[in-house]
Amino acid sequence: MEGLELARESRVLDIGSVCGDNITFFAHRVKKLYICDMFFHLRRDPCEILPPNQVWKHLDYPPQSFNGILLWNLVDHLDDWEVGRMAELCYDMLKPGGMLLASLTGKSPVGTIACSFVVKDGYRLNINPKPDMDLPLHVRSNREVLECLSLFTLVKSFLYQNGVREYLFQHD
Amino acid sequence: MLKKGKTKETDTEPIISPARAVASDEKTVIGKQIFIEGTVRGKEDLLIEGAVKGNIELTGHHLTVGLNGQVEADIQAENVTIKGRVIGNINALAKISITKEADFNGEIHAKSISIEDGAYLKAVIELEKESQKKNIHAIKLGGKTASHTSQEPASLATEADEEK
Numbered sequence: 001m002e003g004l005e006l007a008r009e010s011r012v013l014d015i016g017s018v019c020g021d022n023i024t025f026f027a028h029r030v031k032k033l034y035i036c037d038m039f040f041h042l043r044r045d046p047c048e049i050l051p052p053n054q055v056w057k058h059l060d061y062p063p064q065s066f067n068g069i070l071l072w073n074l075v076d077h078l079d080d081w082e083v084g085r086m087a088e089l090c091y092d093m094l095k096p097g098g099m100l101l102a103s104l105t106g107k108s109p110v111g112t113i114a115c116s117f118v119v120k121d122g123y124r125l126n127i128n129p130k131p132d133m134d135l136p137l138h139v140r141s142n143r144e145v146l147e148c149l150s151l152f153t154l155v156k157s158f159l160y161q162n163g164v165r166e167y168l169f170q171h172d
Numbered sequence: 173m174l175k176k177g178k179t180k181e182t183d184t185e186p187i188i189s190p191a192r193a194v195a196s197d198e199k200t201v202i203g204k205q206i207f208i209e210g211t212v213r214g215k216e217d218l219l220i221e222g223a224v225k226g227n228i229e230l231t232g233h234h235l236t237v238g239l240n241g242q243v244e245a246d247i248q249a250e251n252v253t254i255k256g257r258v259i260g261n262i263n264a265l266a267k268i269s270i271t272k273e274a275d276f277n278g279e280i281h282a283k284s285i286s287i288e289d290g291a292y293l294k295a296v297i298e299l300e301k302e303s304q305k306k307n308i309h310a311i312k313l314g315g316k317t318a319s320h321t322s323q324e325p326a327s328l329a330t331e332a333d334e335e336k
Contacts, residue, residue, distance in 0.1 A: 020287035027285060027297045035293040058294070116289075128289075 011065060013093065016072030017116045017130065025119045026070070034066070038074055038086075039116075042135055056085055064095045071102040072117050075148065077135040083148040091151045091171060100152055100169040104145060105137075117164075127164065204240050212245075220256075232265075239273055252282075 010030045014022065017039040027033045041055050069090050075083055090100055103117050103125065118126045145167065146154060152169035159165055199217040202208065206222035217234040220241040228235060230249040237243050241256035252264045254274040262268060264282040272290035279296045287293070 017289075018287065018291050018293050019289050023287050023297065024285060027299045028301075031298065033297045035295045035297065037292060037294070040292055 010067035012068040012070065013061065013066045014070040014072075015059065016070055016074060019116055019118055019128070021118045021120065022070075030068075034061070039077070039135070042077065056089055059089050059093065061093050063092045065093050066098055067095055068099040068101070069094060071100065073103050073105055073115070075102050075140070075145065076104050076137055079136075079138055080148060087149050087151050094171040096171055098171045099155070100149070100171070102145070102149065102167045102169070104140070104165045104167070105163070125160070125164070125166070127162070202241075237274075 011032045011034065012026055012030045013034040013036065014026065015036050015038045016022070018035065018037045023033065023035065036058055038055070038058065041058050071086075071090070074086070078086060094100065105115060105127075116128045116130050118128050120126055140148065142157075142165070145165070149167070149169055153172055154167060155170045156168040157165065199219055200214065201219045202222045202224065204221045207224075208222070209225045211227040211229065212218070212224060213229045215231070215233065217236070218228070218230055219236045219238055220243055221238040222240070223242040223244075225244045228243070228245050228247045228249070230247075232250050234251040234253070235247060235249040236253040237256045237258055239255045241258075243256070243258045243260065245258075245260045247258075247260060247262045247264075249262075249264055251266045251268070252262055253269045253271070254276055255271045256273070257275040259277045261279040262281065264280075266282070267284045267286065268280055268282045270276060270285075270287045270291045270293070272288040274288075274291045274293075276291070277294045279298070281298050281300075283300045285297060285299060
């Protein structure tokens with residue numbers, strides 16, 4: 001998490017579900033915080049009869065726009081093809097050297113219920129249950145996660161006591 | 173003694189006319205059935221439950237976009253609360269509050285922000301940093317250098333960072 005506290009001129013994109021605490025946390029630490037709730041679009045767009053791949057049209061930012069992208073646990077709710085598409089888009093949107101943060105519930109005890117992550121002071125990552133987030137869960141091993149996001153270089157990974165895994169990747 | 177009775181309606185100058193704006197307790201309400209296109213300027217708090225397209229300037233006052241409000245405008249106000257749908261850029265001198273029912277698309281510049289989980293945002297958020305405030309204060313006190321510095325606002329943050 002500390003790795004994403006970037007220079008004050010940095011631009012960070014958050015594509016997780018809208019969380020007031022996270023937005024406040026990062027908005028005070030970066031120059032500009034961009035918000036695009038992909039969880040919202042994944043839930044809503046199928047109802048609007050959009051093809052699944054069209055959901056990514058919402059990430060319509062120019063190439064190399066960001067110093068950091070926060071995925072949170074989005075990877076947990078996408079199939080391999082969608083993760084690949086998302087990874088390509090993130091790779092394009094990140095500046096060289098930019099950071100990508102992913103937090104996965106996976107096989108952890110909390111992974112059985114939909115949840116979001118909330119950053120508290122001191123970089124503590126709390127889990128916030130979201131029972132209304134009725135998206136499919138795709139459990140992946142560490143190796144599968146690294147394969148899905150192989151466009152990036154793994155900088156750091158961390159396993160919490162509750163089984164949540166946090167990965168920090170870097171754009172080459 | 174002092175007169176605390178109601179002031180006559182003729183004494184108050186309506187901000188928005190001929191739309192059916194209702195002034196109560198120094199807050200104007202733009203009702204559900206009202207659509208305004210253009211610039212809304214005022215010196216009291218405003219609640220929008222109808223639709224507004226254009227610009228909204230409420231210097232020193234509080235704008236609330238109600239649950240039924242639909243706003244497509246650039247907004248300047250002291251405080252802004254969004255419960256309805258807003259497309260546009262917001263410049264709040266103090267705080268922006270976004271409730272869980274809100275649907276916002278645009279840029280936010282403010283001193284502080286409060287967002288309820290569940291709101292929909294496609295937004296760019298830029299908060300005023302402490303370093304910026306310190307610099308602005310220093311410029312105001314500096315007198316001679318103020319005009320020169322104000323021509324290069326981009327350098328303010330950089331100077332503050334260097335100090336740190």
